[in-house]
Amino acid sequence: MRIGDAAAAAGTTPRALRFYEERGLLRPPSRTPSGQREYGPGEVARVRAIRQLLSVGLTVDDLVSRAHRFDLLDEDPPVRCSADPGHEAFAPVVSARLAALDAEIARLSDLRDKLARLAATGSADVPGEG
Amino acid sequence: MRIGDAAAAAGTTPRALRFYEERGLLRPPSRTPSGQREYGPGEVARVRAIRQLLSVGLTVDDLVSRAHRFDLLDEDPPVRCSADPGHEAFAPVVSARLAALDAEIARLSDLRDKLARLAATGSADVPGEG
DNA sequence: CTTGCCCTTGACGCATGCGTCAAGGGTTAG
DNA sequence: CTAACCCTTGACGCATGCGTCAAGGGCAAG
Numbered sequence: 103m104r105i106g107d108a109a110a111a112a113g114t115t116p117r118a119l120r121f122y123e124e125r126g127l128l129r130p131p132s133r134t135p136s137g138q139r140e141y142g143p144g145e146v147a148r149v150r151a152i153r154q155l156l157s158v159g160l161t162v163d164d165l166v167s168r169a170h171r172f173d174l175l176d177e178d179p180p181v182r183c184s185a186d187p188g189h190e191a192f193a194p195v196v197s198a199r200l201a202a203l204d205a206e207i208a209r210l211s212d213l214r215d216k217l218a219r220l221a222a223t224g225s226a227d228v229p230g231e232g
Numbered sequence: 233m234r235i236g237d238a239a240a241a242a243g244t245t246p247r248a249l250r251f252y253e254e255r256g257l258l259r260p261p262s263r264t265p266s267g268q269r270e271y272g273p274g275e276v277a278r279v280r281a282i283r284q285l286l287s288v289g290l291t292v293d294d295l296v297s298r299a300h301r302f303d304l305l306d307e308d309p310p311v312r313c314s315a316d317p318g319h320e321a322f323a324p325v326v327s328a329r330l331a332a333l334d335a336e337i338a339r340l341s342d343l344r345d346k347l348a349r350l351a352a353t354g355s356a357d358v359p360g361e362g
Numbered sequence: 363c364t365t366g367c368c369c370t371t372g373a374c375g376c377a378t379g380c381g382t383c384a385a386g387g388g389t390t391a392g
Numbered sequence: 393c394t395a396a397c398c399c400t401t402g403a404c405g406c407a408t409g410c411g412t413c414a415a416g417g418g419c420a421a422g
Contacts, residue, residue, distance in 0.1 A: 220288055220326075
């Protein structure tokens, strides 16, 4: 399987796969004699897992920071690593991300409030110099 | 008043003032013979207004898109334009921004939900190919 | 005149997850 | 062999609101 088919199978693009590899989320795959990357179903499954983790708000750096633990997801079992982010290894990044999301939601809600009051009354608390 | 003092008076930096000017939020101020920008209290008040609008979530482009209406805030009254975002001219951008904030808050809340469930159960709805 | 702080314009940096363009080579069908 | 499509690496683009560095000139005090 070359990169185009692997990317399609994982629901993404060749560029994304090279990007994950460059960032250390995918180990450099084997190459054909001419230098083209070759992927197996295991790699595709891993890419799916990566994309699911990203889709729920984890960042590439979050995954990179746990890449060494992440690895064991496809080393022991051959193909089963479709997505197992409930794995204990992710607890730290997940809880950190939850906190970050909560903080961001609170910040935006506060902003929304201020803006709504500003529009309604024409005045809100001015930041001043402090 | 040169740029440093004007910026301090408005609670920001010289760089920000030049930036607002460059983006069309501030009209080019008068210059000393040697080319240094000179600001009056009116400009400072306007900068405060700009910063308040930015602080509640409006973007520079939002303000730019209404710059022509924004202008009348300091053309008619001499100094009083401390901040009057309740002005009818801002209704479109304000409501658009409110909608954008609501959408973003909803998106993040959804993400937070998915992540929490993913961490708890180890499974969430996988995006698949569609 | 000199010191030292402030001003000028121009331009790159940041953080995120890739998109996209470029130049050159591989691969496969006819 | 050729067309057509896929691959390779390298590098810039995006969107936001400025921060920061650089090189050169201004202004007030001693």
